Amino acid sequence: MKRPLSAALASAFDLLRRDAGEYGNHAIDEYLAGRLTRRELLRYAGATGLLGLQGMALGGGLYAALAPSTARAAQQPTDQTIRVAHLMPAGAVDPLTVTDAGGLCLLNQTGEFLLDDDANGRLQPALALSWQPNDKADVWTFKLRPGVKFHDGQAFGAKDVVATFDRLADPASGSAALSVLKGVLSKGGTKAIDEHTVAFHLDAPNGNFPYYVSSDNYNAVLLPANYAGNYEKGFIGTGPFKLENYQPRQGASFVRNPGYWGEKALPARVQFAFYADEQAQILALQGRQADVMGTFTVQGGIGILNNPDFKVTGVRSSAHRQIHMRNDVPTFKDKRVRQALALALDRDVMVRGLFKGRAVVGNDSPFAPVFPSTATNVPQRRLDVAKARQLLAQAGVANGFDVTLTTEKYMEIPDLAVVVQNAAKAIGVRIALKVESQGQYYGAGTYGKSDWLDSPLGITDYGHRGVPNVFLNAPLTSAGTWNAAHFRNPQYDKLVAQFVATLDVAAQKQVAAQIETLLLDETPVIIPYFYDQLIAQRTALQGMRFTALAQLYFDRATLAA
Numbered sequence: 001m002k003r004p005l006s007a008a009l010a011s012a013f014d015l016l017r018r019d020a021g022e023y024g025n026h027a028i029d030e031y032l033a034g035r036l037t038r039r040e041l042l043r044y045a046g047a048t049g050l051l052g053l054q055g056m057a058l059g060g061g062l063y064a065a066l067a068p069s070t071a072r073a074a075q076q077p078t079d080q081t082i083r084v085a086h087l088m089p090a091g092a093v094d095p096l097t098v099t100d101a102g103g104l105c106l107l108n109q110t111g112e113f114l115l116d117d118d119a120n121g122r123l124q125p126a127l128a129l130s131w132q133p134n135d136k137a138d139v140w141t142f143k144l145r146p147g148v149k150f151h152d153g154q155a156f157g158a159k160d161v162v163a164t165f166d167r168l169a170d171p172a173s174g175s176a177a178l179s180v181l182k183g184v185l186s187k188g189g190t191k192a193i194d195e196h197t198v199a200f201h202l203d204a205p206n207g208n209f210p211y212y213v214s215s216d217n218y219n220a221v222l223l224p225a226n227y228a229g230n231y232e233k234g235f236i237g238t239g240p241f242k243l244e245n246y247q248p249r250q251g252a253s254f255v256r257n258p259g260y261w262g263e264k265a266l267p268a269r270v271q272f273a274f275y276a277d278e279q280a281q282i283l284a285l286q287g288r289q290a291d292v293m294g295t296f297t298v299q300g301g302i303g304i305l306n307n308p309d310f311k312v313t314g315v316r317s318s319a320h321r322q323i324h325m326r327n328d329v330p331t332f333k334d335k336r337v338r339q340a341l342a343l344a345l346d347r348d349v350m351v352r353g354l355f356k357g358r359a360v361v362g363n364d365s366p367f368a369p370v371f372p373s374t375a376t377n378v379p380q381r382r383l384d385v386a387k388a389r390q391l392l393a394q395a396g397v398a399n400g401f402d403v404t405l406t407t408e409k410y411m412e413i414p415d416l417a418v419v420v421q422n423a424a425k426a427i428g429v430r431i432a433l434k435v436e437s438q439g440q441y442y443g444a445g446t447y448g449k450s451d452w453l454d455s456p457l458g459i460t461d462y463g464h465r466g467v468p469n470v471f472l473n474a475p476l477t478s479a480g481t482w483n484a485a486h487f488r489n490p491q492y493d494k495l496v497a498q499f500v501a502t503l504d505v506a507a508q509k510q511v512a513a514q515i516e517t518l519l520l521d522e523t524p525v526i527i528p529y530f531y532d533q534l535i536a537q538r539t540a541l542q543g544m545r546f547t548a549l550a551q552l553y554f555d556r557a558t559l560a561a
Helices: 007-017 020-031 040-049 051-056 059-067 101-112 158-168 207-212 278-286 333-342 349-353 384-394 413-425 438-442 469-473 490-501 505-522
Strands: 080-088 114-116 123-125 128-133 141-142 190-196 197-201 243-248 251-257 269-275 291-298 311-317 319-325 359-361 402-408 432-435 457-462 529-531 533-538
Touching: 040 402, 080 101, 080 278, 101 243, 101 251, 101 269, 101 291, 114 207, 123 128, 128 207, 141 158, 141 207, 158 190, 158 197, 269 278, 278 291, 278 533, 319 333, 319 413, 319 529, 333 384, 333 505, 349 359, 349 529, 402 413, 402 438, 413 432, 413 457, 432 438, 469 490, 490 505
Parallel strands: 080 269, 080 291, 402 432, 402 457
Antiparallel strands: 114 123, 128 141, 141 197, 190 197, 243 251, 251 269, 291 533, 311 533, 319 457, 359 529
16 A cells, blocks of 8 residues: 655655665655555665765755654753663673673773664664665765764774774684674775775675674774774773773773764763672662663563662564574484474463563564564464474474583573473473583584584574674574584575675565575574563663663763752
């Protein structure tokens, strides 16, 4: 059914069509025909730069017509200090190597990205003003924001972008971002066109590439070209706060940056105190020693949920758990066995019991409902014990089998392991549990040296991403570096390459449906749910923003009297 247009929206579309190109015009047509939602169109337009380049020329007309109003009253800086009860970083805080929630949140206090992936999954200009692909989507050109300076006074420009991404894409650097950039962008692929223009020459076409250089890739904060390491000494960046003090294993404080290129931060200071676990963070919040804590879980914080002095808010995310079954061991070589275990699980009960409804059921593929490319016509897998028993009989294991499930002690995962263990009993599968520390579970993170990648049955946590590309590649392609299921399927590999390369949103959905259908049939992994990212805060705290990656933004935060 065709959508009626307001005069403002019709005018915005008319202007946008002039420079939108074939794919952009097709996306607009899909929206007008009712086959794309408003949210999906905004996500697509942001990813391809339609609202970065052309949208800038329109004065934000399309956003104004399509998106909810984000206008806010002018506010003046205060002398307030915002106190954060924060998880202790797992190691040294360094943009090149950080992977943990405790460390990555500290990066965005002083550092900035080319683009920001907001709470709704839309890309917003940050240090880049606009971005646009060539026809093949293997070269992306970014226009940079002028007049930006690092905290030490150096001017920000193209040379800094080149140096940052060459460092992140260098296999010899120890970069944690290689899990995202490998096969996408190589060292030397980032080129300075002029002082404020950069072109990324990709290893292969990629329709979602802007997410790889956004806040969605938390390692990709921009650093000066002459950066030589020792990040903790100064937390060098371009952001609205700059480092005041950092003490490993104790805390950090950041103060307003008076030379910031944008609106000056409202609070004078943000003070982080580090805690070993969630319960200690909650006690700090309840004891009025902190105003906010991130990485809040339903399991550990029932007392906060029911206390009117605090509020718990969440954003939808693609964060999930993968239950892998090694396809190359006798126990799970027959896909009917894998299907049977998946059919034994009641996903609705998991969402209610483990998350009090703050999650959505998964369908055993990485396509979360938050992704615009997720197909809507693939049947949802549901609990079916009779069918599961039938499949086991057909596979020659009517009496079930014994297997060990290995996993990590993190958030709700030990509880999920017990749920899986109990559910499997109903189909005759006897599961022994082996719950390890995260260090033991992940080990060296390489095949032959990691319980994560070597165990026949395991549960692994996967944090949020703005697009499904990383989830599709690393854990499931034949050469994937995180392929704990040891899944090898040439047709799957081909479909993923096709999905990643396309710019056309309708074509993405068609390929996604094929991928989802294939994974339901093969069932190398079980993805039972996608959970919301939650934070807990005092009701007096207002204006704080956060993302599904547990990044916290305090530049517009205030404390009510």
